[in-house]
Amino acid sequence: EVQLVESGGGLVQPGGSLGLSCAASGFTFSNYWMSWIRQTPERGLEWVANIKRDGSEKYYVDSVKGRFTISRDNAKNSLYLQMNSLRTEDTAVYYCARDDLNGGSGDYWGQGALVTVSS
Amino acid sequence: DIQMTQSPSSLSASVGDRVTITCRASQGISNYLAWFQQKPGKAPKSLIYGASSLQSGVPSRFSGSGSGTDFTLTISNLQPEDFATYYCQQYNSYPLTFGGGTKVEIK
Secondary structure (H helix, E strand, O other): OOEEEEEOOEEEOOOOOEEEEEEEEOOOHHHOOEEEEEEEOOOEEEEEEEEOOOOOOEEEOHHHOOOEEEEEEHHHOEEEEEEOOOOHHHOEEEEEEEEOOOOOEEEEEOOOEEEEEOO | OOOEEEEOOEEEEOOOOOEEEEEEEOOOOOOOEEEEEEOOOOOOEEEEEOOOEEOOOOOOOEEEEEEOOEEEEEEOOOOHHHOOEEEEEEOOOOOOEEOOOEEEEEO
């Protein structure tokens, strides 16, 4: 059974940093691109970033470029998102998602991790 | 960025009804479109990829169609477990973008 379990969410002040982790199991992690996707009631679902199977390619939405870094450790079956210079508008539930081999992000999703940026 | 516009934003329907949700892309995306279902407090679940291909395990009452800029998700014979919010997503080009969602409520 495919499982994705996020951890690391919490409350952080504007300008601060936070790291998210996603532990994957039930599939060959190194065979899949992986994504981070976030959701707020106001803005809905927003794809944040994804990373190629071997980590050699990474793509980001413009609003997080230069502030967020996606990475992975295939030996640990883990995906990461390092978030720096956080803004109040980064407040969201962050989902780890497996990219579909047929295309697109999200054939499987984690349960989500809440990140709250507030003073 | 490619904008994805869903309509309607919400609808009311009864069990057994046929429901159609539309998604329009601001530019052509071929068939690089996915549909997701989300229930309250849960992560989205993938239903359809490639505009019309069902994910494994998805009931056949769900179907998708379209190409280019206009797409539809149809739920025939609506079941109680289908009341949820549905999202489209384009994966033709970065950044990947989602529609605003369509909430299917019980009439």
